[in-house]
Amino acid sequence: MPYTRDNLTEVLRRHDINPTHQRIEIAYALFSRGEHLSADQILAIVNDRHSETSKATVYNTLNLFLEKKLVREVIVDPSKVFYDPNPSPHHHFYNVDTGELADIDAAGIEVHGLPALPDGMVTEGVDIIVRVRAG
Amino acid sequence: MPYTRDNLTEVLRRHDINPTHQRIEIAYALFSRGEHLSADQILAIVNDRHSETSKATVYNTLNLFLEKKLVREVIVDPSKVFYDPNPSPHHHFYNVDTGELADIDAAGIEVHGLPALPDGMVTEGVDIIVRVRAG
DNA sequence: ACCAGGATCTGGACTTAGTCTAATCGTGAC
DNA sequence: GTCACGATTAGACTAAGTCCAGATCCTGGT
Structure with missing residues (x-):
């Protein structure tokens, strides 16, 4: 089943995360691609068309996802952390x-x-x- | 056998590293302790008594050691790299x-x-x- | 002893991932 | 409406690591 903004809203709720617009967009960027992305890449994707989300929110949100075990972090590149949506x-x-x-x-x-x-x-x-x- | 500046000089030579004063001090800091240290910690140790070695040299030297396989890097902490002298x-x-x-x-x-x-x-x-x- | 040339070292400016802060925004309860 | 509170924001800030151009240290040849 493909990830949609709708079913991701449910996923966020199940992880005890208040599904705000920005959080849904960030989750969508990560889960719809199913790839390992850095905070920078996510920031770029989310703001692709028009600026929607600040850097601070992207970092806050990724750390929240981490804490709620929605994503994992992969630390292999000394210069940046990758976020991994594979559950x-x-x-x-x-x-x-x-x-x-x-x-x-x-x-x-x-x-x-x-x-x-x-x-x-x-x-x-x-x-x-x-x-x-x-x- | 404990590590001394003398036998480390030999170790450097065997790894194709020109044993300069700074390189010996950095190797000594790492190998005599046998611990995992960050570049920052090594910089502090080497300059403990009086300033001897610049930040640039510490980074250059650690990267040289890495390239010559004298030390390994351990990437677990997203904020800094640790260098590992265990061969x-x-x-x-x-x-x-x-x-x-x-x-x-x-x-x-x-x-x-x-x-x-x-x-x-x-x-x-x-x-x-x-x-x-x-x- | 002197010199030349390459390797090494240096301070300081720079880059960049990530954090912090104080102000603002949104939304639901009353 | 308005109060409270969580979420978001821009931008300043921190700190690890890189870069650069000048200085300094060998080393081999004469």
Whole structure:
């Protein structure tokens, strides 16, 4: 089912996010493309035709989405954070030459041999990044 | 064997790096501590007693070390890069609350189920980051 | 000892991702 | 209408990292 502004409104509500116009537009930019985008790219997309949303709102909104677990952040490029709309567990290929990111479905991937956590610690998540390049 | 400025000079040479005074000091700061440090922290350490090395040189040198594979960069904190002097293959625990990094020896860790690489691509490396927090 | 040329280092200006702030806007409750 | 409160805004600000043009430090040749 394709993402529409209407069904995204519902998604926002289910994540406890008040669906304002700007928030819907930002969610739409991210989810309709299904790609990894930086805050800058989202700002550009949202303001493509005419200026609609400020930089501050884009950052505020992305951090809100993050906090509400609507999107994930992918930190591989030292210069900027990418936001990832894929809700299912997955890892990433990262092309170190071009900066391209591609998903790796986590189903079927197993990691063995990780040591026990220090006392009183809990795992938030395990991220696997496979750095690749042409060769 | 502890790291000294003398044996680090040799290490630099083996990595095809002309061992200048500044480069030795930067290598010493990183290797004698054996910790993950940011460029800022290294700058502070090197200039602790009296100003010896400029910001530009610290960044240039760390990028040179990176290129020559003397150190690795660890990208987990969106606001700064950490430099890692541990030469043996390993992964990382990352405490999302405190920002602390800890090594996980790669010996004994196996990852199964990774899909084949796209045509003509080569793996540079596989990084596993286990995000943990107190709980 | 002197010089030339290349490599290295430097301060400071610059760029840019991201944050902060104080003012304004919108909307629902009364 | 108006009050309150959450959301949005422009623009100033911060800080990591880069860039540049001049200074300085080798090193090898004479």
